[in-house]
Amino acid sequence: METHYSQLSDHLYVHHGYVNIGILRDGNCALLIDPSGASLQTTLSELGITQVEQILYTHHHRDSAAGFSIPENARVGVPAAEVQWFSEVETFWDDPKYRWHLYNCHPHNLMLANSIHVTDTYAEGTQFRWGPASIKVLDTPGHTDGSVTYLVDIDGQRFAFSGDLIYDKGKIWELYSLQKGQQTTDYHGFLGARDELKESLEKVRKSSPTALIPTHGVVMRNPDAAIDKLFDNLDHCYDKYVSISALRHYFPKLFTEFEGRDDHMPIREGKPPPDFLRHFGTTWLIISENREAFVMDCGSPNIIKQIQQLQADGEISKVTQFWVTHYHDDHVNATLEFQETFPCETIADAIVAKVITNPKAFRLPCISPTVTRVDRATCDGDSWQWNEFTMTAYHFPGQTYYHGGLLVEGHGVRMFFAGDSFTMAGIDDYCSGNRNLLGKDVGYEKCLRLIQELKPTHIFNCHVDPAFDFTDEEIAFMLDTLAKREKCYTDLFPWDHANYGMDDQWVRCYPYEQEVAPCGTAQLRVEVTNHSSEPRTVTAQPILPETWSIEVDPAETTIPPKAEGSIQFSIAIPKNGLVSFEQGEAQGPRPTAEEEGRKRTIIPVEITYNDTPLGQFREAIFVLTGG
Ligand SMILES: [Zn+2]
Numbered sequence: 141m142e143t144h145y146s147q148l149s150d151h152l153y154v155h156h157g158y159v160n161i162g163i164l165r166d167g168n169c170a171l172l173i174d175p176s177g178a179s180l181q182t183t184l185s186e187l188g189i190t191q192v193e194q195i196l197y198t199h200h201h202r203d204s205a206a207g208f209s210i211p212e213n214a215r216v217g218v219p220a221a222e223v224q225w226f227s228e229v230e231t232f233w234d235d236p237k238y239r240w241h242l243y244n245c246h247p248h249n250l251m252l253a254n255s256i257h258v259t260d261t262y263a264e265g266t267q268f269r270w271g272p273a274s275i276k277v278l279d280t281p282g283h284t285d286g287s288v289t290y291l292v293d294i295d296g297q298r299f300a301f302s303g304d305l306i307y308d309k310g311k312i313w314e315l316y317s318l319q320k321g322q323q324t325t326d327y328h329g330f331l332g333a334r335d336e337l338k339e340s341l342e343k344v345r346k347s348s349p350t351a352l353i354p355t356h357g358v359v360m361r362n363p364d365a366a367i368d369k370l371f372d373n374l375d376h377c378y379d380k381y382v383s384i385s386a387l388r389h390y391f392p393k394l395f396t397e398f399e400g401r402d403d404h405m406p407i408r409e410g411k412p413p414p415d416f417l418r419h420f421g422t423t424w425l426i427i428s429e430n431r432e433a434f435v436m437d438c439g440s441p442n443i444i445k446q447i448q449q450l451q452a453d454g455e456i457s458k459v460t461q462f463w464v465t466h467y468h469d470d471h472v473n474a475t476l477e478f479q480e481t482f483p484c485e486t487i488a489d490a491i492v493a494k495v496i497t498n499p500k501a502f503r504l505p506c507i508s509p510t511v512t513r514v515d516r517a518t519c520d521g522d523s524w525q526w527n528e529f530t531m532t533a534y535h536f537p538g539q540t541y542y543h544g545g546l547l548v549e550g551h552g553v554r555m556f557f558a559g560d561s562f563t564m565a566g567i568d569d570y571c572s573g574n575r576n577l578l579g580k581d582v583g584y585e586k587c588l589r590l591i592q593e594l595k596p597t598h599i600f601n602c603h604v605d606p607a608f609d610f611t612d613e614e615i616a617f618m619l620d621t622l623a624k625r626e627k628c629y630t631d632l633f634p635w636d637h638a639n640y641g642m643d644d645q646w647v648r649c650y651p652y653e654q655e656v657a658p659c660g661t662a663q664l665r666v667e668v669t670n671h672s673s674e675p676r677t678v679t680a681q682p683i684l685p686e687t688w689s690i691e692v693d694p695a696e697t698t699i700p701p702k703a704e705g706s707i708q709f710s711i712a713i714p715k716n717g718l719v720s721f722e723q724g725e726a727q728g729p730r731p732t733a734e735e736e737g738r739k740r741t742i743i744p745v746e747i748t749y750n751d752t753p754l755g756q757f758r759e760a761i762f763v764l765t766g767g
């Protein structure tokens with residue numbers, strides 16, 4: 141039988157499952173660090189461990205805290221700052237503020253589906269003994285806000301269980317957990333937790349461990365070299381981000397340390413928009429010679445009033461077409477009211493339309509629960525005439541993957557409405573949750589190639605008054621920087637392509653949230669983007685309540701390089717759909733969601749990607765209806 145553990149000292153073992161699990165052994169008793177996954181039990185049996193006395197978790201993420209049956213009477217210790225995200229996870233799953241709008245992403249939704257019973261909480265300086273070990277706790281935020289490191293002194297050595305601060309020499313597991321606001325919300329904070337992460341790693345380094353044992357990753361016997369290389373890589377990656385960031389236009393103070401850098405793209409001057417355009421909030425409006433109006437986006441009721449004022453002043457007669465650039469709430473919050481006030485055709489790119497017509501099916505940054513009616517979904521390159529203007533629609537995966545672009549030609553100008561995708565300072569990819577993919581023909585590479593080809597005289601951003609354009613040299617510089625980024629971000633992660641570490645939706649559940657009725661059948665699709673240059677095989681397994689049954693076709697799928705694949709599940713909901721989960725909580729039967737007055741059931745999905753088990757990597761939400 142294959143062995144899934146290694147021995148680091150007389151009393152210390154590490155089980156290699158979804159993550160590294162520390163096993164401190166004292167005869168037949170054990171203390172476990174980050175126990176997760178069912179395969180751990182096999183190792184415990186092989187080691188002759190019959191009693192798990194104590195459990196420690198470094199942080200709340202589900203992929204390192206779920207799937208292991210916590211024995212009755214075991215003490216369970218968690219970081220004090222995250223105790224709520226172990227023992228009251230329902231407060232996360234049931235609170236609309238953690239479901240809609242989402243300008244903050246701490247805590248992350250990689251959260252336990254059901255609460256566990258916690259007996260101890262730990263913070264900086266806590267020290268205790270267990271069997272042959274002395275354990276000291278360090279607060280080490282970064283990967284999550286409340287992550288801790290456990291320094292374990294045992295057998296004359298010191299081992300640091302450092303959570304997900306570092307994966308291996310120079311590498312981290314992923315970067316979307318480091319999305320954190322510095323002067324603003326998390327939304328603008330690309331790699332915003334990097335300083336916090338560095339401070340935490342310095343603290344760990346100062347404690348002089350013999351080895352670092354990361355949650356995800358490989359045991360590091362030379363912590364200094366591993367940490368130094370990570371700092372270099374992070375600095376380089378961040379520099380390549382800043383050098384063409386649109387955010388330099390909005391929040392220059394965030395980047396004062398980079399001022400005057402001649403290897404960063406200079407910020408362009410704007411130019412006045414043509415006089416047949418109007419700009420209110422995030423809305424651009426085109427006025428035709430016949431006084432009809434073409435409107436783009438509607439983020440607030442104020443916009444509707446301003447358009448009515450244009451009508452009252454006789455500047456426009458009526459609105460005849462409405463284009464939605466992307467799904468963000470500041471562009472769609474008032475579409476319903478808009479559509480009632482100005483009956484006209486609503487048009488959006490097909491990929492944008494999927495989100496705005498059914499937002500519940502997605503979990504994305506800044507997502508609005510408003511459902512927008514779309515009368516016509518466009519494909520890349522669809523063209524039509526609107527009065528004297530020629531309109532051409534594009535899928536424009538700039539600021540978000542779910543984003544369109546519109547070329548408007550007429551009156552001797554070529555105007556490109558880029559939604560939020562550019563400012564005069566560059567590209568707008570400061571929120572990793574927006575899925576800004578790196579690589580050929582995807583993300584901003586695709587967008588910039590299109591701009592190169594279309595050569596617009598004016599580019600418009602929904603949040604910026606002046607129009608602008610880019611020189612050929614600037615476009616070439618941005619493309620070159622993106623190519624460099626693809627390389628340096630790939631070096632930052634253990635994955636064979638940067639996108640796995642940057643896009644937390646490379647595996648996703650569709651629909652993310654759906655209503656299901658007792659005795660009904662629900663469809664759930666697990667979609668996977670293969671970012672590798674070779675085929676990849678994926679298996680997915682939803683973790684269901686015991687009485688639910690499931691059919692799958694196929695159970696496993698192989699996805700060609702740079703392509704998408706999916707696994708489709710049919711899930712039968714029993715008559716009493718809401719039953720208790722038994723996910724190893726041995727503290728007696730938990731109250732059912734129904735008994736607790738809840739209707740939301742979180743279904744975690746276990747993923748294995750090319751033989752690498754990723755644990756309960758993603759989740760879907762089922763909302764039980766009365767039936
Ligand atoms: Zn984690």
Ligand SMILES: [Zn+2]
Pocket residue numbers: 466468539560
């Ligand atoms: Zn936006």
